[in-house]
Amino acid sequence: xxxxxxxxxxxxxxxxxxxxxxxxxxxxxxxxxxxxxxxxxxxxxxxxxxxxxxxxxxxxxxxxxxxxxxxxxxxxxxxxxxxxxxxxxxxxxxxxxxxxxxxxxxxxxxxxxxxxxxxxxxxxxxxxxxxxxxxxxxxxxxxxxxxxxxxxxxxxxxxxxxxxxxxxxxxxxxxxxxxxxxxxxxxxxxxxxxxxxxxxxxxxxxxxxxxxxxxxxxxxxxxxxx
Numbered sequence: 001x002x003x004x005x006x007x008x009x010x011x012x013x014x015x016x017x018x019x020x021x022x023x024x025x026x027x028x029x030x031x032x033x034x035x036x037x038x039x040x041x042x043x044x045x046x047x048x049x050x051x052x053x054x055x056x057x058x059x060x061x062x063x064x065x066x067x068x069x070x071x072x073x074x075x076x077x078x079x080x081x082x083x084x085x086x087x088x089x090x091x092x093x094x095x096x097x098x099x100x101x102x103x104x105x106x107x108x109x110x111x112x113x114x115x116x117x118x119x120x121x122x123x124x125x126x127x128x129x130x131x132x133x134x135x136x137x138x139x140x141x142x143x144x145x146x147x148x149x150x151x152x153x154x155x156x157x158x159x160x161x162x163x164x165x166x167x168x169x170x171x172x173x174x175x176x177x178x179x180x181x182x183x184x185x186x187x188x189x190x191x192x193x194x195x196x197x198x199x200x201x202x203x204x205x206x207x208x209x210x211x212x213x214x215x216x217x218x219x220x221x222x223x224x225x226x
Contacts, residue, residue, distance in 0.1 A: 024058035065113040072123035110138035118144040129156035136164040155183030162190040177204035
């Protein structure tokens with residue numbers, strides 16, 4: 001029996017075992033397999049391992065998406081975690097190449113995938129509070145939100161969780177250095193049913209702009225003089 005003689009359900013099942021590139025390659029062989037590739041039911045789960053993968057055309061983003069993971073563990077992600085005012089020109093150029101890549105993709109998720117239930121972001125140093133707030137509003141069925149090493153995430157995201165995360169059951173904000181203990185306590189108070197984990201977040205040194213650091217240093221010197 002030729003593969004194209006299988007019914008739609010069998011083909012979807014076979015495609016489910018393939019990675020995104022393999023699915024795309026198989027879809028190029030005939031019109032019937034292309035239709036299977038384009039079936040939204042095939043794309044309920046998406047995993048990405050770098051921002052560059054988000055720009056490829058080997059996947060389909062649609063209302064069937066329920067589980068999304070974007071995890072960048074490359075050493076190059078450390079560049080994005082450096083405070084903007086401390087980056088040299090080479091580091092700034094590197095970040096500019098993909099600064100909006102993840103954010104733009106998540107905005108597309110907001111527009112096309114309202115049934116999202118689980119989102120994991122790791123090493124996404126350019127994702128902002130505004131992006132997460134919009135996603136919480138657009139995906140009311142979101143039950144799991146895991147953020148790791150997302151340096152631009154602050155207590156504003158935690159506040160958004162208390163306002164728009166009505167379905168949320170699990171919240172991780174690990175190694176997010178601009179999260180504070182005050183913000184975490186507010187989530188625990190307002191959302192007691194949420195399983196909250198914040199490994200190292202509130203214990204890390206938060207970012208301060210140079211002018212703010214200078215003000216803190218002056219205040220410290222005054223206290224010493226007193």
